[in-house]
Amino acid sequence: MATAPQIKRQAPNILVTGTPGVGKSTLCQKLSETSGLQWLEISKIAKDYNCLEEYDEVYQCPILDEDKLLDGLEEVMCKGGNIVDYHSCEFFPERWFDVVFVLRTDNTTLYDRLVARGYTGKKLEDNIDCEIFQTILEEARASYNVDIVHELSSVAPTELEDNVNRICLWLQQWFQDNQ
Numbered sequence: 098m099a100t101a102p103q104i105k106r107q108a109p110n111i112l113v114t115g116t117p118g119v120g121k122s123t124l125c126q127k128l129s130e131t132s133g134l135q136w137l138e139i140s141k142i143a144k145d146y147n148c149l150e151e152y153d154e155v156y157q158c159p160i161l162d163e164d165k166l167l168d169g170l171e172e173v174m175c176k177g178g179n180i181v182d183y184h185s186c187e188f189f190p191e192r193w194f195d196v197v198f199v200l201r202t203d204n205t206t207l208y209d210r211l212v213a214r215g216y217t218g219k220k221l222e223d224n225i226d227c228e229i230f231q232t233i234l235e236e237a238r239a240s241y242n243v244d245i246v247h248e249l250s251s252v253a254p255t256e257l258e259d260n261v262n263r264i265c266l267w268l269q270q271w272f273q274d275n276q
C-alpha cells in the first residue's frame with residue numbers, strides 16, 4: 098500500500114535537552130543568533146499557550162498539558178528551522194527532529210548553578226540525581242534513533258563556543274545534503 102509522501106522541511110529542527118541548569122537556554126540563545134534558526138523555549142511557550150495545569154507542590158513547578166502544547170507547535174515544527182529547548186524529550190513526536198543534543202555537566206558545577214538559581218531540598222536533590230543517572234540522555238536514546246543523539250559537555254565557557262560551532266557545522270552539512 099502506498100504511504101503519504103513526507104513533506105520535506107526547508108530547514109532542520111534541532112532538539113536541545115538535558116537536566117535543568119546544564120546550559121540549554123544559554124546555548125540555544127547563542128545558536129539562534131548565529132544560525133538564524135528560531136529558538137523555542139518550551140517552558141515559556143507553555144505559559145504563553147496556557148498549557149500549564151495544576152501546581153506540583155513536591156517539585157515546585159506547574160504540570161504541563163503535553164497534548165495541548167504539541168497541537169500548538171505542530172504547524173511550526175512541520176515547517177522546520179526550530180531549536181527546541183526543554184528538560185525532557187520523550188513526549189515530542191520523533192518525526193519532529195533531525196538531531197538531538199543532550200547537554201551534560203559534572204555534578205559540582207550543576208549543584209552550584211542550581212543553588213544560585215534558588216533550588217533547595219528535594220527539587221535540588223532530584224535534579225542532581227537526574228544528571229548523575231544520566232536520565233535525560235537515556236530518555237533521548239530511548240525516544241530517538243541513537244545515531245542522531247549527541248552528548249555535549251557544557252561545563253566551561255569555552256565549551257559554549259565549541260558547542261555552537263559544532264552544531265553550526267552539523268547545520269551546514271544538513272543544508273548540503275538536503276538542497
Ligand SMILES: Nc1ncnc2c1ncn2[C@@H]1O[C@H](COP(=O)(O)OP(=O)(O)O)[C@@H](O)[C@H]1O
Nearest residue numbers: 117118119120121122123210251252253254257
Ligand atoms: N558552557 C557554560 N560554561 C559556563 N557556564 C555556563 C555554560 N552554559 C551555561 N552556563 C551557566 O549555567 C547557568 C544555567 O544555564 P541555563 O542556560 O539557564 O541552563 P538551562 O537552560 O539548561 O536550565 C547559567 O548561569 C549560565 O550562565
